[in-house]
Amino acid sequence: MDIRLLREFVVLSEQLNFSRAAERLNMTQPVLSRHVKYLEEHYGAQLLTRNTHRVEMTNVGRVFAAEAAKVVAQYEQSLAVIRACPGVSRHSLSIGLLGEATRSFLSTFLKGYSERHPHVAIDCIDGSIDTIMAQVDKGDCDLAFVFRPRGGRTPAHLSRFTIVTDPLCIAVNRNHALGSRERVNVTELANWPIIGLSRQISPMSHEYNAHFLSNHGVEYKVWKECVNLETCCFNVEFNDRAVVLLPLHRRYLVGSNARIVMFEEVDCVFEVELLWNVDNANPSLPAFLTEFRDFSSTWDWDTAPGERTVGEMSSASLLA
Numbered sequence: 001m002d003i004r005l006l007r008e009f010v011v012l013s014e015q016l017n018f019s020r021a022a023e024r025l026n027m028t029q030p031v032l033s034r035h036v037k038y039l040e041e042h043y044g045a046q047l048l049t050r051n052t053h054r055v056e057m058t059n060v061g062r063v064f065a066a067e068a069a070k071v072v073a074q075y076e077q078s079l080a081v082i083r084a085c086p087g088v089s090r091h092s093l094s095i096g097l098l099g100e101a102t103r104s105f106l107s108t109f110l111k112g113y114s115e116r117h118p119h120v121a122i123d124c125i126d127g128s129i130d131t132i133m134a135q136v137d138k139g140d141c142d143l144a145f146v147f148r149p150r151g152g153r154t155p156a157h158l159s160r161f162t163i164v165t166d167p168l169c170i171a172v173n174r175n176h177a178l179g180s181r182e183r184v185n186v187t188e189l190a191n192w193p194i195i196g197l198s199r200q201i202s203p204m205s206h207e208y209n210a211h212f213l214s215n216h217g218v219e220y221k222v223w224k225e226c227v228n229l230e231t232c233c234f235n236v237e238f239n240d241r242a243v244v245l246l247p248l249h250r251r252y253l254v255g256s257n258a259r260i261v262m263f264e265e266v267d268c269v270f271e272v273e274l275l276w277n278v279d280n281a282n283p284s285l286p287a288f289l290t291e292f293r294d295f296s297s298t299w300d301w302d303t304a305p306g307e308r309t310v311g312e313m314s315s316a317s318l319l320a
Contacts, residue, residue: 005035006068008046011126012036013065018053020228024126039064080139085315092121096135096144098128101166101249101272107143110296120284130204134276143276147247149211150269152180160275161293164301166247168212168268170261171233171254175240183264183296186216192243193223195232209245212268224257224265268269 008025012032015021022029039049049062049132057065079094097106110122127135129147136144137155154160170189172179178188199206199222212219223242226232232244233253246253247270251260274292276285 003072005039006034007072008032009039010065010069010072012048012055013057013061013069015056018050018055024128057246058090066093076140091119091284092123093282093288094123094125094141096125096127096132096141098132098145098147098272099146100124101247102145105295105299105301108299109292112295113186113291114289117284117287124243128204129208130202133275134267136277139280142244142280142282143274143288146273146275147270148273149208150267150270152273157276157278158178159278160273163272163274163296166249166270166272168245168263168270169248169251171244171246171251171262172261173236173238173240173242173258176236176243177242178261179240179259181261181265183262184262186218188266189213189243190218193241194221195224195235195239195242196220196222197224197229197232198225208270212245212308215267216265233258246313 008021008027011024012018012021015024018029018032022032025032036047043060043064045060045064047064048058049056095106097103110124110264114120114122125135125141127144132146133148135141135147136158147166148167170178170184173306176192178184178192186314196209197205206220206222213220224235226235229244229246229250230253233246234255236242236244237255237257248260248262274289276289
């Protein structure tokens with residue numbers, strides 16, 4: 001059994017949504033559906049039920065997801081132990097990534113890198129803002145692409161460089177009092193109800209938004225919680241008082257009855273960063289870092305092809 005199939009099912013069991021799970025796994029929904037069908041046929045059991053509105057795990061599916069999670073965790077732990085052994089030839093790299101925020105530029109870079117280094121096996125591990133930092137911090141990944149507010153603290157044992165910046169903005173209904181503005185002040189948000197992600201589902205998203213607002217003396221109080229950012233943005237389509245905070249690269253979620261408004265404050269900015277452990281002895285790591293740094297200096301971050309990608313962001317900020 002391919003370990004990737006088990007990992008895919010674990011992600012699906014967490015998301016209970018094929019679109020979101022496929023996006024997180026950096027794959028298409030039809031492929032994910034075929035893989036689930038294969039698992040059901042292979043084990044001779046229905047693992048989930050689905051209709052146009054929801055996906056639910058069967059009893060067998062819940063047991064399978066729990067056991068698959070154990071297998072995946074043991075597999076990744078075993079790889080980490082083996083890779084840490086002295087004298088092991090490590091012609092591999094494990095990369096933690098944020099699918100949507102990194103897909104465009106990273107897929108382009110990895111295609112060229114793999115052609116230049118066919119002996120290096122690349123293992124891409126998709127994560128979320130709530131898990132990606134811990135993956136490289138614990139050594140589950142050789143390096144990871146993270147997305148966090150500018151100025152975030154970096155542990156001493158990790159090195160980093162900032163790849164590109166992405167402004168924080170708000171989405172409002174076109175009839176909202178702020179809907180005709182090009183820019184707003186953070187303090188103005190204190191006057192309006194905020195729709196945001198559930199703190200239980202995405203604690204880091206909640207922490208990041210609170211960080212931006214508290215820096216300007218505004219308490220981040222969520223009036224209505226939603227399971228994902230898509231639902232948050234949909235709510236402002238028919239609510240002319242609410243406000244949704246989101247990074248600019250997610251602006252494609254905003255429908256025709258709403259619009260994006262930028263902040264006046266220059267510190268309301270996210271950064272996509274590459275992190276790695278300074279003590280990581282993987283011999284494949286230095287070449288990857290050198291080549292990615294060169295790639296970053298020539299990639300056109302403003303006009304890179306592909307909608308809804310980091311290529312739409314405003315500017316790159318490379319560190320020496």
